[in-house]
Amino acid sequence: MKYRNLGSTGLVVSEIGLGAEWLERRSKEEVQEIIDLAESCGITILDCWMSEPNVRTNIGAAIAGRRDHWIIQGHMGSTWQNGQYVRSRDMEKVREAFSDLLARLQTEYIDLGMIHYVDEIADYRSIMEGEFIEYARELKKTGIIRHLGMSTHNPAVAKLAALSGEIEVILFSINPAFDLLPATEDINTYFAETYDDSLGGIAPEREELYRICEQRGVALTVMKGYGGGRLFSQETSPFGVALTPVQCIHYALTRPAVASIMVGCTTPDEVKAAAAYETATEEEKDYATVLAHAPHHAYFGQCTYCGHCAPCPSGIDVAMVNKLYDLAVMQDHVPASLRAHYRDLSATADDCIACGGCEKRCPFGVPVTELMKKAAVLFGHAEDSN
Structure with a gap:
C-alpha cells in the first residue's frame, strides 16, 4: 500500500x-x-x-x-x-x-x-x-x-x-x-x-x-x-x-x-x-x-452531467437530478442517502414544466423531459415506500 x-x-x-x-x-x-x-x-x-x-x-x-x-x-x-x-x-x-x-x-x-x-x-x-x-x-x-x-x-x-x-x-x-x-x-x-x-x-x-x-x-x-x-x-x-x-x-x-x-x-x-x-x-x-477509443456515439442520449442544460426556469439542477437517478437505478432499491440527496434539492423533477429548453442546449440529445418524469416517479415511489 x-x-x-x-x-x-x-x-x-x-x-x-x-x-x-x-x-x-x-x-x-x-x-x-x-x-x-x-x-x-x-x-x-x-x-x-x-x-x-x-x-x-x-x-x-x-x-x-x-x-x-x-x-x-x-x-x-x-x-x-x-x-x-x-x-x-x-x-x-x-x-x-x-x-x-x-x-x-x-x-x-x-x-x-x-x-x-x-x-x-x-x-x-x-x-x-x-x-x-x-x-x-x-x-x-x-x-x-x-x-x-x-x-x-x-x-x-x-x-x-x-x-x-x-x-x-x-x-x-x-x-x-x-x-x-x-x-x-x-x-x-x-x-x-x-x-x-x-x-x-x-x-x-x-x-x-x-x-x-x-x-x-x-x-x-x-x-x-x-x-x-x-x-x-x-x-x-x-x-x-x-x-x-x-x-x-x-x-x-x-x-x-x-x-x-x-x-x-x-x-x-x-x-x-x-x-x-x-x-x-x-x-x-x-x-x-x-x-x-470509446465509441464516437458513446455520449449521445446519455447525461454526462456537463451542465450545458442550465439554466432551468424552475431552478432544477438537471445534472444533479440525472446523476442521482443514474446512481439509484444501478441499485436493487433506492438507497436512503440518494433519497435524502434528492429530497434536499431546492427543486426536484416534480417541478419540471417540460419547456424543453434544456433539451435544445444539450449537446448529446438527452431526453431530459422524459428523464425528469422517470426521476419523479422513481424517487416519489421511494419516498412513498417509507
Missing part, C-alpha cells in the same frame, strides 16, 4: 480508503471480516457518514483495540430519526448524533470531523456563519475532532470550502463520468501523468477546484469513484465502454490534491479488487486509452 500526505493536516493516509456505507447491509461478523482484511491490506482511512445505529456499533466493535490504526472521517449532521437517515442542521439533533457516533465507535475523538453533505451555497453560508460552525470549532478546540472537513458533490461549494482557510479536507465525488466534458480531441493528451497536461477535458469548475486545493494544501478524499458501479458495464457507462475498479481508482488518484479514494466494499472480494491497484501494471491502470 502506498501512502499520501493528507493535505496540510500532517496526517498520512493510505491512498485507498474504506468507504463504509455499504456495511449497513452486513452482519457484525461480516463487518469484522471486511475491516480486518482492509487493515491487513494496509488501508488506514475509513469514512463513516452513516447514522444507522447497528453499522456504527459493528464498526466500533471491529476496530476495538486497534483505534490508533485508523484515521476516521466521521460526519456531523448525519442523524437517525424515526428509523431512517436524515441530514439535519438542527443543532440538538446534530450534537446527539455525533455523540452517538463517538460512543458506538468506542472512541474519544474523530480524526476528520466532516460537516455532512453540503451541496447548496445557501446551506454552506448558513453553516459557516452560524451555530453549526461554532459547534465544529468547539469540537476541534477540545480535541474531539482533530481536523475539520466537509462533504459535498458541488464544485462551487467545494471551492468556497477550499478558500475558507478553515476546511482542511473535502470529501468530493470524482470519477470520469462526473468530471469529463465531451472529448473532441485525443484524450490521451489530456491524461498525461502530469497535472498541467491532464485536465484539458475536465469541466472548468472542477479543474479550478482541484488546482485550488493543491495550491492551498486542502486534501481531497474521493467518494463515488466507481459511479455507483455504472462505469463497470458497457451498457451503463456513458462512454460505451467498461472500466475496471483499478482504472477508476487510478483516475481518482491522478487528480490534483487527492489523498485517498474511499472505496465502498460489501465483500472481502471487493476489498481485494481495490487493493489490487497497488500491484497493477501500468497497462491495467490505463483508463486513458480505453476512453480515447
